Amino acid sequence: MQGRRKTQEKGVTVQNATLDTSTEQKTQTVAVLDFGAQYGQLIARRIRDLHVYSEILPGTISADELFQRKPDAIVLSGGPASVYEPEAPHIDPAILHANIPLLGFCYGHQSIADALGGSVAHTEKGEYGAARLIKAAHCESALLADTPHEQTVWMSHRDSVQHVPEGFSVTASTDICPVAAMENASMNIYATQFHPEVAHTEFGTQMLKNFLFNIAKLTPAWNMDNIVETLCAQMKQHVGNDRVILALSGGVDSSVVAALGARAIGKQMTCVFINHGLLRKNEPEEVEAVFTQQFDVDFIHVHAEDRYAELLKDVVDPEEKRKRIGTQFWKEFFNVAQQLEGVRYLAQGTIYPDIIESGARKTQGSASTIKSHHNLIPFPDGVHFDLIEPLDHFFKDEVRKLGLALGLPEHIVYRQPFPGPGLAIRIIGAVDAEKLAILKNADAIVREELDAYNKRLYEETGEHNSQHAAWQYFAVLPDVKSVGVMGDERTYARPIIVRAVESSDAMTADWARLPYDVLARISGRIVAEVPGVNRVAYDITSKPPATIEWE
Structure with a gap:
């Protein structure tokens, strides 16, 4: 490092020289303006899945700053706030008047109405989960094109748009929400109270395609x-x-x-x-x-x-x-x-x-x-x-x-997620060479068997992460011993705990419902092949209340 080192006082500052990985792709970019939505990342990922580059920006970004980035389309996310609360985030109105193709979901839908002179109110009855959407009769909707007159969408709201801004048309409703979708083609603005980005909205992908390719005229070139x-x-x-x-x-x-x-x-x-x-x-x-x-x-x-x-x-x-x-x-x-x-x-x-x-x-x-x-x-x-x-x-x-x-x-x-401290936090208590050897050998058997199980599922479904696959799996060595019998002799040896969970994001996880024959094979092999182990247990606790790791 000679010639590159700088002797500095305490509190060394490291210049962030991050590569601009999006330069080429930003020829066509969708800016996702995030108002604190639980689905903010999901929106960006769904757009990228359709081979269009997207990036997440604050929902309160100024129009000047946003326009400097030259987005080709804009998506407004949902969010937990109510538009009429004093501290609620608001979109810069200039963004809505820029004629850049714009799509708003949930809170984004409400913020569009509020900013352009419509009205939003707190309703007596909320709408959470699956809802039956009905398209407006005799209304051609560019966003809802090629979707059925009645369809299932995913709702999560108490507030709703009561009156649309001038120039907007109501394009769909539900039994509870009179303005479930609205649009103004002349302003290039489209909005839904429901969430097209979640899988529960059965024609959500088609709506995203309509917006990206038919309305915004983007090209699926990000590969x-x-x-x-x-x-x-x-x-x-x-x-x-x-x-x-x-x-x-x-x-x-x-x-x-x-x-x-x-x-x-x-x-x-x-x-x-x-x-x-x-x-x-x-x-x-x-x-x-x-x-x-x-x-x-x-x-x-x-x-x-x-x-x-x-x-x-x-x-x-x-x-x-x-x-x-x-x-x-x-x-x-x-x-x-x-x-x-x-x-x-x-x-x-x-x-x-x-x-x-x-x-x-x-x-x-x-x-x-x-x-x-x-x-x-x-x-x-x-x-x-x-x-x-x-x-x-x-x-x-x-x-x-x-x-x-x-x-x-x-x-x-496709390597399993692994904590930075490694097996040290899968060994409960002090770490030594004997415990490490036991855990490494037992864990290898768990991974070998569940790798094979997931591979069979992949061959059947064509998906690396099918809904029945174990997402993360490993062995844990607790700091206890138990009595057993092996070869007609009493043993006093260690148990192994098998942990296998299903998850999509590690924020929440459920224990994997593994077939009994898979669990039996794991248990049989560990006891037979790993010296010092005479018992195998399976952890059936979800996250929460547990965590995925034991320490």
Whole structure:
């Protein structure tokens, strides 16, 4: 790093040199203005699923700032507020008069009516869940084209539009909501009280297609081949002849950044893999094989197993485990980084939900910050890197598609979510070599059997995440022993707890209803193949009240 280090006072500031990953795609962009909706990210994802680039911006963004971004269409999200509350967020009226194709849902629908002279009121009866939508007779609706006269939509509201603004037509209603949809073709504004973006609205995708392709005249040109080419060109141009360092965990996000760097800048990227001995069985070997044999990057494997074992000796509290593991990780990483010459950039696998949830770029509109992420790096004094985050415009499913397009093997791309502290927080109590060996072997059996189960479902449905698939699954080693009988002899050994959940976003999760024969095979194999285990239990607790992890 000689020549790149800057000796500074405490409180080192890291310049965020994030790549503009959307430059090429923003030829055609949909701006999703978020008023704090629970479905804000879902709207953006549905639009991207239709191969049009979208990005989330605050619902209160000024017209000037929005117009500088030159969106080709605008979508207003729902939100928890009432438009007549004093602190309610409001759209800049100039946005509604710009003649940019605009579509509003729920609160967005109400805010359009309120801003343009219509009226919104709190009704005696709310409307939540499925509702029967009836299209207005003798009214040609561009948004509802090619959908039935009667159809099921998803509602979630108490307030509703009572009178539409001048020039608007009511295009649909329900038994409770007289203005379930309205539009003004001359102003290029369309709005629904219901949520077309959710799967429960049976013709919602058709409505989104009508808006994007028939009304806004956009082209479905945002695809992985174009994205990979764009990202590689941008990274190469941005980095120039400088070097990049990446903390490679072997997880999906950092692996995709490594694969991208390999294609864009080759050995200008150094991947540092810190092996703390707490990874799943065979994972260190798999990660090294992929990034030394398939990709042209410098790969440094730091064997820190003994240092971590000493650091965790007799530590029982899970938060203390996390703290020690995280602190030591950055010590190990920066010890390597400071020995390298010419490194200017630190690459990170930050993805779009990280940015949205942390509130780091104010994409939540009126919604409060949910949590901070690992992109808050504890840089040591005197160390400076410019930060690049090439995935910060992408959702998780898109990151996986990028990984496949870049040539990453499926076992990396679809790898199970794994906590940063690794198996240390799946071992209840103190961590030692014996417990690690037991858990690694039991966990490998759980993953092998449920990988096969999910594969069978994929072959039947063609979906990697079918509704019956286990989304995350692993073994837990509790800090107890129990009596058993094996080979006519009494045993006093450890139990293994199997955890398998169904989820789409990890915010909530339900325990997976696995077939009994699958559970029986997992139990039989663990007891027979893993020394020190004589009992297997299955966790059938949902989140909430439990969490997915045990610690």
